[in-house]
Amino acid sequence: MHxxxxxxxxxxxxxxxxxxxxxxxxxAGISAESGIPTFRGTNGLWRKYRPExxxxxxxxxxxxxxxxxxxxxxxxxxxxxxxxxxxxxxxRLERSAADFTLIxxxxxxxxxxxxxxxxxxxxxxxxxxxxxxxxxxxxxTRVPLPELPPHCSCGGLLRPDIVWFGESLPQDVLQAAWxxxxxxxxxxxxxxxxxxxxxxxxxxxxxxxxACLIEINMEETALSPHADISLHGAAGELLPLLxxx
Ligand code: NAD
Numbered sequence: 001m002h003x004x005x006x007x008x009x010x011x012x013x014x015x016x017x018x019x020x021x022x023x024x025x026x027x028a029g030i031s032a033e034s035g036i037p038t039f040r041g042t043n044g045l046w047r048k049y050r051p052e053x054x055x056x057x058x059x060x061x062x063x064x065x066x067x068x069x070x071x072x073x074x075x076x077x078x079x080x081x082x083x084x085x086x087x088x089x090x091x092r093l094e095r096s097a098a099d100f101t102l103i104x105x106x107x108x109x110x111x112x113x114x115x116x117x118x119x120x121x122x123x124x125x126x127x128x129x130x131x132x133x134x135x136x137x138x139x140x141t142r143v144p145l146p147e148l149p150p151h152c153s154c155g156g157l158l159r160p161d162i163v164w165f166g167e168s169l170p171q172d173v174l175q176a177a178w179x180x181x182x183x184x185x186x187x188x189x190x191x192x193x194x195x196x197x198x199x200x201x202x203x204x205x206x207x208x209x210x211a212c213l214i215e216i217n218m219e220e221t222a223l224s225p226h227a228d229i230s231l232h233g234a235a236g237e238l239l240p241l242l243x244x245x
Contacts, residue, residue, distance in 0.1 A: 008229050012242045015186050015212050015229075021099040023184035024090060025202055029191020029217060031108050033236035034081040040193060046070050056165045064157060068149040071160050075126055078108045079143045086190070087114035089239035094118065096245060101180040105192060105199050107162050120177050122169055122199050124162035131156045174198065181206040190216045191235050194223045216242075 016022065028038035039051045046054070053059060054070045091114045094100040102119045104111055107126040111119055129140045133156020140150075140158075150158045163169055177199075181187060187206035194200040203223055207213045215227040216238050224230050231238050 005231065008231055009238075009241055011229055012214055012231070013244075015214065016093065016097075016243065019097070019184075019186040019212075021183050021185050022093065022097050022188070023101050023103060023180050023186070023206065023211075024093075024188045024190065025192065025199065026090075026102065026104045026106060026111070026190045027192025027194075027199075028106060029193075030086050030235045031081075031084075031106055031110055032191065033084045033086065033234060034108075034110060036078060036081055036108055036110075038191075046073060052165050055162070057167060060159060060164075064149040064159070068145070068160075071126065072144050072148060075145075076143050078110075078126060079141075081108075081110070083110045083114035084236040086235035086239040087111055087116070089243040091115035092245065093243045101177075101184075103177045103180065103199075103202065105196065120173050120180070122163070122173060122177060124160070126160060126162065128161035129158040130161040132159055133157065137161055169198065177202055178205060181211075182209045184209070184211040186214065187211040188214045188216065189223060189227075190239070192217070192221070194221050 032038055049070070054067050060067045087110050090102060090111065094102065094116055100118060102111060102116050104119060104121055105123050107124050109125060109127050127139055127141050128137055129150065130137050131152035131154060133152060134154040136152065152158050181202040182205055184206045187203055189203045194203070203213055204226060207226055213227045215223055215230045216235055217232060218234065219232065
């Protein structure tokens with residue numbers, strides 16, 4: 001490891017040790033080493049479709065069967081993966097911290113499986129379904145689904161309980177993420193291109209409220225110039241170094 005990187009690792013460890021309130025924002029990059037493709041990576045395509053063409057209310061209205069086929073494929077992919085050392089390191093950090101909140105854009109449930117508890121899921125959960133008829137939410141982990149598209153016991157069409165392109169985030173979750181960001185002493189942003197709003201604003205909200213902003217990503221992002229400490233590399237390798245306890 002380069003001497004500058006070593007100094008940065010020590011600075012992050014110290015910041016985490018001394019912080020009263022820690023907030024972490026994760027994106028698709030943290031699950032990449034578990035084998036789940038990011039949307040913007042080269043493996044982001046399914047058949048000939050881009051995610052933006054499938055994860056939308058209009059796509060679901062047009063062809064719910066096709067949208068569910070894609071989600072059924074993604075659910076199968078996620079079911080075959082395991083949390084990686086990055087997910088486990090964050091669960092350890094939560095256990096040792098006085099006040100810890102994990103804000104995630106991911107829908108894969110790998111943070112839960114690694115043992116994280118206090119999670120704000122900004123974009124929903126691939127293992128939860130929502131009835132478009134009666135509005136009931138329920139957990140459904142069956143892979144593959146026996147019926148596509150699936151239906152509720154009330155007869156209504158089920159949809160994935162995920163925030164699609166063009167939809168608003170659940171207000172209570174967003175509000176909680178916003179106040180968590182304002183209150184954080186340390187805010188770590190991991191594996192997100194920081195292009196999807198409003199999630200991309202949260203690190204800046206934290207920074208404006210005087211948090212120490214730490215970024216972990218394979219590459220530079222629009223947030224990098226705002227970070228107090230940037231570490232470039234794989235989250236699954238860096239997080240266990242930053243959180244060695
Ligand atoms: P993104 O695809 O836009 O960006 C991924 C980022 O992760 C990039 O900046 C990339 O450089 C970085 N990255 C890739 N591998 C990494 C690694 N091993 N370690 C550290 N960084 C790494 O992802 P996003 O910003 O989360 O936005 C995509 C949207 O798509 C989100 O809203 C999310 O809900 C959804 N999505 C979720 C999943 C999932 O649940 N696993 C997967 C794909 C997309």
